[in-house]
Amino acid sequence: MRMPARAEDITKTEPTPWHIFLVLAQINTLTLGGGYVIVPAIGNAFEKQGWIEEEEFYRIFSRAQVFPGPIALSTAFLASYRIAGVPGAIAAVLGTVLPPFFALILVGGFISLYGNTELFKRFLGGAGAVVPGLVASMLWKTTKNRKWSVRAVIEVVGLAILLVVFPSAAFFLLLGGIAVFYIGRLVWKS
Amino acid sequence: MEILSVSLAFFKIGIVAFGGGWSVVGLIKHEIVPRWMNAEAFNSLIAIAQSTPGPIALNAATLVGWQKAGFLGALAATFSVILFPLLAMSSALAFAKYIPLKRSLADESLRSGSMAMILMTLWTLLPRTALPMPWIFALAAFGITAFTKLNAVYVILGAGALNMLIGALH
Numbered sequence: 001m002r003m004p005a006r007a008e009d010i011t012k013t014e015p016t017p018w019h020i021f022l023v024l025a026q027i028n029t030l031t032l033g034g035g036y037v038i039v040p041a042i043g044n045a046f047e048k049q050g051w052i053e054e055e056e057f058y059r060i061f062s063r064a065q066v067f068p069g070p071i072a073l074s075t076a077f078l079a080s081y082r083i084a085g086v087p088g089a090i091a092a093v094l095g096t097v098l099p100p101f102f103a104l105i106l107v108g109g110f111i112s113l114y115g116n117t118e119l120f121k122r123f124l125g126g127a128g129a130v131v132p133g134l135v136a137s138m139l140w141k142t143t144k145n146r147k148w149s150v151r152a153v154i155e156v157v158g159l160a161i162l163l164v165v166f167p168s169a170a171f172f173l174l175l176g177g178i179a180v181f182y183i184g185r186l187v188w189k190s
Numbered sequence: 191m192e193i194l195s196v197s198l199a200f201f202k203i204g205i206v207a208f209g210g211g212w213s214v215v216g217l218i219k220h221e222i223v224p225r226w227m228n229a230e231a232f233n234s235l236i237a238i239a240q241s242t243p244g245p246i247a248l249n250a251a252t253l254v255g256w257q258k259a260g261f262l263g264a265l266a267a268t269f270s271v272i273l274f275p276l277l278a279m280s281s282a283l284a285f286a287k288y289i290p291l292k293r294s295l296a297d298e299s300l301r302s303g304s305m306a307m308i309l310m311t312l313w314t315l316l317p318r319t320a321l322p323m324p325w326i327f328a329l330a331a332f333g334i335t336a337f338t339k340l341n342a343v344y345v346i347l348g349a350g351a352l353n354m355l356i357g358a359l360h
Contacts, residue, residue, distance in 0.1 A: 028243055028244055029243055030243065031243060032241060032242070032243055032341065032343040033240070033341045033342060033343050034211045034212075034240060034245060034246050034342075035211055035245055035246075037341065038245070062297075065209070065297070065300065066291075066293075066296055066297070066300060067275055067278050067279050067282070068204060068205055068206060068207045068208050068274065068275050068278065069204055069207050069247070069271070069272055069274070069275025069276075069278075070207070070211065070245030070246075070247055070248055070272075070275075071211075071245075072244075072245050073245060073248070073272060073275065074275060074279060077276070077279055078279060078283075081283060089280075093272070093276065096244075096245075096248075097244075097248065097268060097272065099243060099244065100242065100243050100244020100245070100248055100249055100252065101244075101248075101252055101264070101265075101268055103242050103243050103244065104239075104242060104244070104249050104252040104253055104256065104264070105252070105256065105261065105264060107238060107242055107253070108252075108253055108256040108257065108264070111238075118357070119354055119357070119358075122350075122353045122354045122356070122357035123350035123351070123353060123354050124234035124237065124238075124350065125230070125234070125350075125353050126327065126349040126350040126351070126352055126353025126354065126356075127234060127237035127238070127241070127346045127347070127349055127350035127353075128230060128232075128233030128234035128235075128236070128237045129233065129317075129323065129324045129327035129328060129349060129353070130237070130327050130328060130330070130331035130345055130346055130349040131233045131236050131237055131240075131315055131328075131331075131346075132233075132312065132315040132316055132317065132324075132328040132331075133327065133328035133329060133330065133331030133332035133333075133335070133345075134212070134240070134331055134332070134335055134342050134345065134346075135212050135215065135308065135311050135312045135315055136312055136328070136332045136336070137331070137332050137335040137336035137342075138212040138213075138308060139305070139308045139309065139312055140332075140336045141336065142301075142304075142305055142308065143305070146301065146305075152298070152301075152302055155299075155302035155306070156302050156305045156306050156309065157306075157309075158306075159302065159303065159306035160305075160306040160307075160309035160310055160313075163216070163306060163307070163309075163310040164309075164310055164313050164314075167220045167310075167314075168220070170206075170216075170217055170220060170310070171202055171205070171206055171217075174206045174208075174217075174303055174306075174307065175205070175206060177302075177303055177306070178208070178299050178300060178302075178303040181298070181299035181302050181303065182295055182296055182299040185295040185298060185299060186292065186295060
């Protein structure tokens, strides 16, 4: 389904797997800041190319959140599958994974060269020190944006305590916890 | 076999990586600290993963794989962390009709799970020291990113630069 013709039509490309790869690779090379910055950038680019309507893209985004893994990957995967089938989905994986991979190889090489210099250690120390603050701010934002119920508070706090006390069982606690929440919500509607 | 154990660790992380990058950081830490690095090096790793292009779990996998087993290690760890998500999505696309999942209930359950993970992540990452510097940096970063629209990347890079400056002044 193509968007109505517009002036910028000239710059548009056909939704071939190669073009999907190029668009995603460009976004994933240039966008810093994780999934919630990358996803809108993808939506914007796909919509401008006339490959998918914004509303449909965000419907796919909300479905992508059911799956584990980086949200930028799952959204790109499902949206590109919708646009160009299995080859599109493969292009999406490569376009999402390859640019950061090579960027990180470069960074890794840089660290093994300069990682032991005093200056670089200070840089990493400062950069690492802000990380707990960034997590706290993510927690603050998700807390603010959720509609809370007694049930949700019990679920979150209960599971968090279990995770902190039994971190080595985290894997099973999470899978089990989410299953229990789901079944609980299914059989006992509050 | 470092490559195998790194891959297995990140394969497991990929299975439970729900709800955006930050939530899974606590689990990643539990898998690799103190087995492969100390807590401080881990925080730096996460700062690097967040301020380079690409998803944080993916970048962390690439970096850890690279540090433990070179290029092949990076390749294997990166592939491992996306393996399960890709399988899950492919099977969902193939068998969507046969999965009687109530979407709104599943969404709420996953939201609870991922928020519990973020809480755990925060608890795991809190500075285990009475030194003021880590606390000041963390609190300032919280204030800036929670109440302004500034991209966290600039906070990370700025804090690194500031700490270099402090070091130079000493």
